[in-house]
Amino acid sequence: MAQPQKAAQSGKPKTAITPTREENFPEWYQSVIKAADMAENSPVRGCMTFKPYGYALWENIQRSMDSLIKDAGVQNAYFPLLIPVSYLSKEAEHVEGFAKECAIVTHHRLEKGPKGGLIPAPSAELEEPFVIRPTSETIIGEAMARWVQSYRDLPLKLNQWCNIMRWEMRTRMFLRTAEFLWQEGHNAFATADEAQDDALKMLEVYRSVYENDLAIATIPGEKTADERFPGADRTFTLELMMQDGKALQGCTSHNLGQNFSKSLNIKYQGEDGQEHFAHTTSWGFTSRSIGATIMTHADDDGMIMPPRVAPYQVTIIPVVRDEAGKAGVFDYCDTLRARLKTIGVRAHFDASDARAPDKMWASIKKGVPVRVEIGQREVDEGQLTMTRRDLGKDSKKTISVDEFIGTIPPLLDSMQADLLARSRTFTDSRIHDVRDLAAMRDFFVAETAGFARCEASLTAQPEFEKIRKDFSITPRCLPFADSGQKVLVGRSY
């Protein structure tokens, strides 16, 4: 657990999280997650446990995204976790990048082994093993092939919320774990144009969630040929800039053309009476977005939740001096909580018997947007004392409850806007134009440099490969904003 630094010893301002971002960004990141009680590593290799507070954030993200997906005319469905190995073989061309890191189910029963303990029963070996889905392209494609007969069956737009398993070599909480949560959309269309429009339309859904809900500035663009999904004609992405200057791929939306429909046999009879292969898209957004939210907004005192998706938007902390006054303060707090609920503000009344300062720090580390403190003083005056998490203790002020109730919704909105503006300013400030590869090399000497933007043709020069290796950088995307003429290059997660 991160302990507060003793200011007297260190001579630095006291921070709730150690180390600080500047001292050690990766360790700071882990500490923030722990201090906010969002998640922990599980006993299972490479997997993590979403604790209630972290899962509540995911649920809020999910709720918002799900609504936008449905608005786009997509229906939710659910397909099996286990996929017959033979299905993966169907897309032999993509197996290279696809099936290597799968978990495989080979037995259907356990029995007592010779050393005690349970082992897979040799007599219960499956004739055809299953893989635990690393993505559901094949099994959904198999269904689509049966469901699509006529052009009247198109477009067919399906989405599923589920877990995925990829046996990743190196894992990091939220950012890359062996098992993770996501949604995967799989749409099929009659024409190439529709599929292309769709890939961009779903990317726009993701942009909306990142910017409007998570308050994270995005850089929409297209992946370069080297970076795109092997089975895709075109891959679109939102690249995000984290506080350490590294890129995080926020999501992907693929125009798969007819590559998958041909290998999975998704075809339809057109108005012309002829058979045609469908044009498909796939698009995914994962629980990595939580990692992005942390690395974008959190500071050296812990998490900062964007109000729109914050599990709690307000924490109410009672400050009680003696048992005699406790009931009155608690009633006052609970009444406030109830009033906030009626105006649609998610409030948490911390009635636990922890000490008031500990409750305050818990609220800070969890990143609750607004902290309210209520003691006998406030009760007597019909007031409350509030502090904004993003501005810290200097923003502490005492106002009437009525004023608070009247101003809290717009206040949360403006905090949301402030966070996005801050993220946008930061992102823009770390993008630097470079004219040539020598300038690029100079730029990346700084560990936290950010992104270099240059003519796309520069990365085709042989010397680029060397820079790429020397600094562990990759082309992140061809931003739409530059009409695909320029490329952003940076370090990434």
Next chain:
RNA sequence: CGGGGUGUAGCUCAGCUUGGUAGAGCGCUACGUUCGGGACGUAGAGGCCGAAGGUUCGAAUCCUUUCACCCCGACCA
């Protein structure tokens, strides 16, 4: 999969070189005084030292094997 590191209390770690039967801080429990940006005192609970073998009168400590995790690479639909 290559290179390095670590497994001892819920957490972070000391002890291991020079074998002698378990330690600290934080956290937790109880009581008292406290309580508005991280309180303090007193008294407690809590560990077959990652696992399996071996050496020894005796192993957290030495040897062998094995498993897991972390960091740096490679990988990352």
